[in-house]
Amino acid sequence: MGFIRKYITDVFSAVKSLLKGMKLTGYYFTHHKEIITQQYPDNKDTLVLPERFRGEVVMIHDENNEHACTGCTACELACPNATIKIITKFDITPEGKKKKALDTFVYHLELCTMCNLCIEACPTSAIKMAQTFEHSVFDRSQLTKKLNNPGSKIREGIE
């Protein structure tokens, strides 16, 4: 008798546990407000990413097309993946002295892991992380970027 009673109670508790789970499923089925799915490509215009989100490295230029990069290569040394290559040139100052300046800031997006170490290392805050994403391109060479704008020069007073 004990065996039969145990069998029946087992069956009843099993059915009860299944119904409990189904109740929850039914709740979500009837409460559409609980749905949190984002319709991604459609909500692209309203999508706001946090300001600290690390998408890619960009160089900050002001309205006079001037940047703050002195070409000190601190970011190049801080980068663990050799993502940044800085090519420098020598400007002649009005006093006739040679002065090291940035020629090209080469950034390999395809090697970058977005670790933020270059931005931490920069002494003049010349670079920052942009909130862009969707970096896929058809040709890999498009991922190698030149970050300083053509014709840009260093802002006055930054050493």
Added chain:
Amino acid sequence: MYRQTEIISDLSKTPPSEGLEGADMIINIGPQHPATHGVLHLVITLNGETIKKVEPHLGYIHRSIEKMCESLSYRQFIYATSRMDYLSSHINNHGCALCVEKGLQIEIPARAQVIRVLMDELTRIASHTLWWGAMAMDVGALTPFFLAFREREMINDIMEETCGARLTMNYMVPGGVMFDLHPNFQKKVKEFITHFKNKIDEYDELVTDNVIFRNRTENVGVISKEDAISYGMSGPSARASGVQCDIRKLYPYEIYNQLQFEEIIETGCDSFARYLVRMKEMRQSLSIVEQLIDNIPDGEFQAKTKAVLKLPKGEFYSRVETARGEFGVYIVSEGGTTPYRIKFRSPGFSNLSSLDHIARGSKIGDLVAIMGTLDFVIPDIDR
């Protein structure tokens, strides 16, 4: 990590039928199989449906992170450890930062310590929720997977706002943390706490009491306390066998010795006990977050360190409790700017070594439940 195994060396010498007994059969699970959660290759010897032997073959996602770290400076190598156990990347970074700080002998500001512990516990909840969903999916329930991602998404949003990334944060730096907390952090975490408290009861209702789930996990994959110790298991998987191995209690780091929390120990030794440990751990982590969220001290979030870090000559070891077990970092320094040797003790590798012992004698369908409750992250095993 490829090694010439007994079965394979036998097979190369003799025709397949002679290397095996009677009705034995060899089946490969993986490297591309959804139940292994990554590129793990299991060579299983079967007698009918009964497992006679499980041989894990590793190396499909080996990236030689330890060797790579030898050429990186002490600031740079931390980012690579996020790629090992990607579900608890904060805690991996934390272990590395602790080891470097031990070598440099620098004091961490109180605010940085609290931030680190907060982030660790949020990561643990995120990791366990994802495990819960994936585990339930492995044994045949699909709904929990979507519910688990809903809660995990909230934590990921918090991380994204404060750390700048969702998965591989690289937020811990030697001397503290990279940024200060975002102004919205406290508000969002409090929202998460109230939300998650209701939802974790829902988790129990949906899966823990479910009769199908219980039948698939109870008395499946039993490993005794002695065996768990001798295989070097750690984390929730070992605590389910009654082993006291929580690093947060045994070797407290940061401010864990000032916090009120319990080390969850179950004595069921089976898959269901491993499940229960993780479910209870989520509640403990939530209580730690609750204790800390209103008591974040003011002050610096990063200690002053030199621009170029140089560890003194010697050996340094530090360990932390990740969501999967004990994570150890061992650095040998020759006094230069880069380490001479780095060794990571990852919890997944040791837990995997016990898989053969656990699975022997059980049915092939149970293997999925065993692997699910052991909670493997394959990049953590392979490194």
